[in-house]
Each structure stands twice: as C-alpha cells, then as structure tokens.
Amino acid sequence: MATSDSVFNSDLLLAHKLPETQYTYNERDVAIYALGIGACAQDAVDSDELKYVYHENGQEFVQVLPTFSTLLIVGSLVKGLDLPGFKYDPSLLLHGQQYIEIYKPLPSKASLINKVSLAGLQDKGKAAILEIETKSYVQGSAEPLCMNRTTVFLRGAGGFSNSSKTFSYKNYPSNQGLAVKIPKTQPTVVSEERTQPSQALLYRLSGDYNPLHSDPKVAKLAGFPRPILHGLCTLGFAIRTIIKCVCKGDPTAVKTISGRFLTTVFPGETLITEMWLEGLRVIYQTKVKERNKAVLSGYVDIRGLSSSL
Numbered sequence: 064m065a066t067s068d069s070v071f072n073s074d075l076l077l078a079h080k081l082p083e084t085q086y087t088y089n090e091r092d093v094a095i096y097a098l099g100i101g102a103c104a105q106d107a108v109d110s111d112e113l114k115y116v117y118h119e120n121g122q123e124f125v126q127v128l129p130t131f132s133t134l135l136i137v138g139s140l141v142k143g144l145d146l147p148g149f150k151y152d153p154s155l156l157l158h159g160q161q162y163i164e165i166y167k168p169l170p171s172k173a174s175l176i177n178k179v180s181l182a183g184l185q186d187k188g189k190a191a192i193l194e195i196e197t198k199s200y201v202q203g204s205a206e207p208l209c210m211n212r213t214t215v216f217l218r219g220a221g222g223f224s225n226s227s228k229t230f231s232y233k234n235y236p237s238n239q240g241l242a243v244k245i246p247k248t249q250p251t252v253v254s255e256e257r258t259q260p261s262q263a264l265l266y267r268l269s270g271d272y273n274p275l276h277s278d279p280k281v282a283k284l285a286g287f288p289r290p291i292l293h294g295l296c297t298l299g300f301a302i303r304t305i306i307k308c309v310c311k312g313d314p315t316a317v318k319t320i321s322g323r324f325l326t327t328v329f330p331g332e333t334l335i336t337e338m339w340l341e342g343l344r345v346i347y348q349t350k351v352k353e354r355n356k357a358v359l360s361g362y363v364d365i366r367g368l369s370s371s372l
C-alpha cells in the first residue's frame with residue numbers, strides 16, 4: 064500500500080508532461096530483436112523467418128516485425144518513471160498488457176521521436192495499474208509510425224485513493240486493449256515452439272536490461288524462483304507465430320495487437336499458441352506446455368486474409 068510519505072496527488076500527476084524521447088535503430092537491431100523472439104531458432108533457413116535477419120540484396124532489405132515497435136519505448140521507460148504525486152516500488156513492477164497500433168510498415172532503420180503521455184491509472188487495492196502511451200514519429204515527419212500503450216501492474220502500490228471513491232483515470236476508448244474472451248470452439252490453428260533456456264539473456268540485448276530477467280538474486284527478491292522471461296519476448300513469439308500461420312509470413316499485414324500477460328513464463332518453457340479467426344481478427348491464447356497454463360491472451364487485427372485459410 065502507498066505509505067504516508069508518498070501521498071497521492073492526482074492534480075500534480077495529471078498535469079505532469081512526460082518528456083519526449085529519441086530512439087535510433089538500424090538493421091542490426093532489427094535482426095538481434097528477431098533472434099531474441101525466436102526467429103529461425105527451429106530452422107535457420109525457414110523463408111518465413113530468415114527475412115527478419117538476412118536479405119540476399121543487403122541488410123537494408125530485412126523485414127521488421129511489428130512487435131519491434133515495443134522496443135521504441137523500452138530505452139526510455141524500462142528504468143521506471145518519476146511521476147510527481149504518485150510513488151511505487153519499481154522492483155515490484157510487472158508488465159500487465161501491451162496494445163500496439165501500426166500505421167505504416169516499420170523501416171529497417173530510422174531515427175524516431177517518441178511522444179510519451181500518461182494514459183491511465185487505477186487503484187486496484189493490492190496494486191496500481193499504470194498505463195503509458197507512446198506515439199512514435201520518424202524524425203521530421205508529422206505522421207505517426209506506430210503507437211504503443213504499456214500497462215504495468217504495480218504490486219503493493221494500490222490503496223492510494225484519497226477519498227472514499229476509488230481513483231480511476233483512463234483517457235482512451237474503453238474497447239481498446241480489453242481482456243479477450245477465449246472461444247470455446249477448437250482453434251483454427253495451433254503452433255508449438257520451445258523457448259531456449261538462454262532466451263531472456265538473448266532478448267535483453269534488444270534493450271530491456273532489467274535484472275529481473277537475468278539475475279537469480281533479483282528474481283528471488285521480486286518473488287520468483289528464478290529469472291523470468293520478458294513479457295514482450297513472449298508477445299514477440301506469439302505474434303511472429305500468428306504472422307507465419309495466418310498472415311502467410313507478411314509482417315505488414317498486422318494492424319493492431321493487444322496482449323495481456325496472465326502469468327509468468329520461465330526461459331526454456333514451451334509455448335503453445337492457439338489461434339481463432341473471427342473475420343479480420345485473430346483471437347489468440349499462448350499456454351506453457353509444461354505447466355498447462357495460459358500465460359498470454361489477446362487479439363491481432365489484420366489488413367487482409369490469405370485465401371488458404
């Protein structure tokens with residue numbers, strides 16, 4: 064719970080302007096990210112995946128996975144944020160949800176400006192739910208390239224509401240990023256992939272160096288028996304699989320992605336992703352095979368559907 068030295072001040076918090084950040088990346092970052100989310104891990108010459116790490120005409124032609132856009136925010140936010148009027152313990156932070164809109168195909172290299180804002184804060188008693196929105200623009204362009212909304216679950220930071228009315232602030236449409244209902248029917252497609260025991264160590268090279276994912280002592284302090292996989296790595300596995308199974312390997316087919324992290328994944332576990340096609344929406348659920356537990360669920364909206372499905 065919030066302590067007396069951390070009195071919540073909603074006026075201060077809601078008036079606070081988060082600074083713009085910059086992010087520059089190149090083809091090497093794109094390829095390292097793709098390897099970090101398991102591209103080519105089962106088959107190094109899989110033509111649906113090799114294009115994310117290699118192109119015969121040169122690296123500038125590598126294709127960029129839509130979830131690469133999640134990295135644009137990590138550099139500036141992963142160490143946490145100083146928010147006036149609201150206190151939390153960053154070591155107890157868990158990634159709760161990610162919502163992504165892709166407006167244009169991501170280039171293989173770019174310099175970007177990120178406009179960051181507070182999108183939500185809710186007092187859930189035992190925890191606080193904080194949402195940060197990032198709109199990314201190629202430097203010099205007025206048109207956004209993509210938008211990411213990150214929801215973090217701040218364990219122990221709830222119970223801060225000043226009045227008898229529980230504090231709840233959200234500045235985006237209520238139908239965006241909701242938890243999905245998993246259909247009771249058989250999935251249209253199912254895919255299985257094992258993560259490597261070193262998966263988090265490889266994924267962190269893309270910029271999220273939080274020791275929760277690499278240091279056994281830090282993981283224990285945060286309440287886990289060993290380092291856990293980055294939520295965005297699990298999301299990357301699931302969306303790459305959906306692109307392969309539903310979008311005929313075309314990463315530009317993805318328009319919107321929503322994912323809720325249901326429980327933690329440990330590196331080395333096997334991910335089974337079940338997919339249901341509902342028009343141009345793919346509902347998906349990812350389970351850890353070894354524990355038969357759902358770890359991630361959400362939806363992907365696509366621009367078109369391959370005729371073979």
Ligand SMILES: CCCCCCCCCCCCC/C=C/C(=O)SCCNC(=O)CCNC(=O)[C@H](O)C(C)(C)COP(=O)(O)OP(=O)(O)OC[C@H]1O[C@@H](n2cnc3c(N)ncnc32)[C@H](O)[C@@H]1OP(=O)(O)O
Nearest residue numbers: 140141143144157158159160213216293294324325326327
């Ligand atoms: C703050 C500064 C930073 C800001 C932005 C930073 C962005 C930086 C980039 C990314 C983040 C970096 C850090 C990364 C960390 C990780 O990757 S951690 C690994 C991935 N995440 C996980 O493994 C979490 C998996 N999920 C869980 O363990 C559980 O779902 C939970 C989050 C612990 C919640 O479970 P529980 O305590 O049992 O909650 P409930 O009692 O069921 O629900 C309480 C209310 O909270 C709502 N809720 C539940 N789960 C989520 C969720 N995943 N996301 C959002 N909201 C959630 C739930 O609906 C309940 O609300 P009400 O229904 O209104 O009561």
